[in-house]
Amino acid sequence: MEYRSVKGMEDMLPQDSDWWRCIENKARGELEFYGYSEIRTPILEDTAVFVRSIGETTDIVTKEMFTFSDRKERSLTMRPEGTAPIVRAYIEHSLGTLSPVTKLYYIGPMFRAERPQKGRLRQFHQIGVEVIGSPSPFADIEVLAQLHGMLKAFGLDGFVIKLNSLGCKDDKARFAESLKGYLADKQSRLCEDCKKRMEKNALRVLDCKNESCVQVIRNAPNIFDNLCAPCKDHFTRVKDGLKAVGVRFEETKNLVRGLDYYTGTVFEITHPGLGSQDAIGAGGRYDNLVKDMGGPSVGAVGYALGIERLIIALKGKAPGSGTAKVVYIATLGDAAKIRGQQLAEKIKDESVPRLVVLQDISEASLKSQMRSADKNGARFVVIMGEDEMSQGNAKLKDMKEKKEDVVAIDSVPGELRKRLC
Numbered sequence: 001m002e003y004r005s006v007k008g009m010e011d012m013l014p015q016d017s018d019w020w021r022c023i024e025n026k027a028r029g030e031l032e033f034y035g036y037s038e039i040r041t042p043i044l045e046d047t048a049v050f051v052r053s054i055g056e057t058t059d060i061v062t063k064e065m066f067t068f069s070d071r072k073e074r075s076l077t078m079r080p081e082g083t084a085p086i087v088r089a090y091i092e093h094s095l096g097t098l099s100p101v102t103k104l105y106y107i108g109p110m111f112r113a114e115r116p117q118k119g120r121l122r123q124f125h126q127i128g129v130e131v132i133g134s135p136s137p138f139a140d141i142e143v144l145a146q147l148h149g150m151l152k153a154f155g156l157d158g159f160v161i162k163l164n165s166l167g168c169k170d171d172k173a174r175f176a177e178s179l180k181g182y183l184a185d186k187q188s189r190l191c192e193d194c195k196k197r198m199e200k201n202a203l204r205v206l207d208c209k210n211e212s213c214v215q216v217i218r219n220a221p222n223i224f225d226n227l228c229a230p231c232k233d234h235f236t237r238v239k240d241g242l243k244a245v246g247v248r249f250e251e252t253k254n255l256v257r258g259l260d261y262y263t264g265t266v267f268e269i270t271h272p273g274l275g276s277q278d279a280i281g282a283g284g285r286y287d288n289l290v291k292d293m294g295g296p297s298v299g300a301v302g303y304a305l306g307i308e309r310l311i312i313a314l315k316g317k318a319p320g321s322g323t324a325k326v327v328y329i330a331t332l333g334d335a336a337k338i339r340g341q342q343l344a345e346k347i348k349d350e351s352v353p354r355l356v357v358l359q360d361i362s363e364a365s366l367k368s369q370m371r372s373a374d375k376n377g378a379r380f381v382v383i384m385g386e387d388e389m390s391q392g393n394a395k396l397k398d399m400k401e402k403k404e405d406v407v408a409i410d411s412v413p414g415e416l417r418k419r420l421c
């Protein structure tokens with residue numbers, strides 16, 4: 001029997017961990033700068049949390065959720081996204097009473113039973129934000145400016161921000177009706193999925209990639225023309241604000257989202273390096289969701305980035321693993337090994353950034369320890385054999401300069417700090 005990871009769920013291997021850590025650390029720094037606090041919600045939620053919010057007829061709810069019954073026959077679902085659980089937590093813990101605007105971020109795995117392909121997994125990871133408590137266009141502007149700045153800070157170029165507005169609940173309902181009217185005599189040219197969507201979720205027809213649907217949609221009514229005056233004004237202020245702060249975007253009138261909770265501003269970030277699954281991230285406003293889930297009536301906006309897709313788009317200019325500074329402590333004999341362990345703690349106290357200390361824990365020969373130091377890319381090797389120990393000294397070998405000094409063991413941490421910083 002050969003065991004393999006579950007289809008569409010991948011191991012994150014040590015050779016890739018630098019990527020993940022670098023992205024996550026950078027994201028935390030960027031988000032905390034903008035006053036976001038981290039929230040971690042459970043992987044499992046009551047299924048109803050997702051059905052009501054994402055929408056009963058959406059692809060996620062009808063086809064993609066990992067849903068099962070627990071021992072008491074309660075229906076549980078592995079979270080396919082982060083917004084609904086966070087709104088659930090916001091209401092459950094009355095987070096809105098702490099301050100009028102709540103700014104939260106999350107980093108973690110999401111689960112969708114999609115057909116796996118490049119950039120599409122069944123367990124994937126998101127960095128997401130939710131700003132709950134402001135209906136203002138300035139919340140949309142700040143969220144998009146922060147996202148834009150963070151993508152730049154990751155070193156990503158060539159991404160495109162696609163922007164649209166769906167309007168309020170009434171606008172969406174009215175537009176769906178006029179779209180249905182337009183599509184009524186063109187049904188035969190729609191794909192099978194769109195024929196079904198037309199009745200239950202007409203807006204989704206607009207972003208179908210099927211060639212004959214694209215033809216039909218070309219002359220479809222325009223969402224923007226259909227917006228009520230306040231929604232038009234909100235969208236205009238968002239666009240003007242983004243231009244003023246230097247965030248470039250493409251207004252994309254057919255951009256609708258695969259989750260029903262959106263109203264008003266919606267956006268998607270695409271990157272040409274990704275192939276068919278080209279969205280690195282997406283988000284928008286969801287002004288009715290908090291109320292619909294039993295909370296107060298507050299405006300909200302957020303986004304989520306797919307970390308795997310971000311890594312594909314960034315590949316080539318990664319934060320390399322070569323940046324860590326490795327010190328190897330090579331020891332012979334029990335006394336030297338104990339001293340080496342004490343020394344490792346003392347070196348740690350020097351707080352040299354990105355320092356890694358390795359030591360022999362398999363009682364190998366000095367020659368094989370030196371080979372190991374070399375293989376691990378050690379910059380310095382601290383050698384403590386019986387001779388050195390008897391004199392309270394260590395050899396400090398600079399592997400790059402190919403030089404060796406004898407120093408007192410007690411001065412090794414200070415010497416390393418001097419030479420590495």
Ligand code: HAM
Pocket residue numbers: 080081082083112114119120121122124125126128129130279280281282283284301302303304305306307308309
């Ligand atoms: P979403 O568009 O469903 O939105 O997902 C956001 C991002 O997650 C996508 O753009 C993509 O990068 C990544 N993603 C989604 N599905 C997969 C998959 N199967 N494999 C790999 N990556 C994937 C949401 O999840 C909303 N909750 C975003 C949001 C937050 N809206 C407001 N606040």
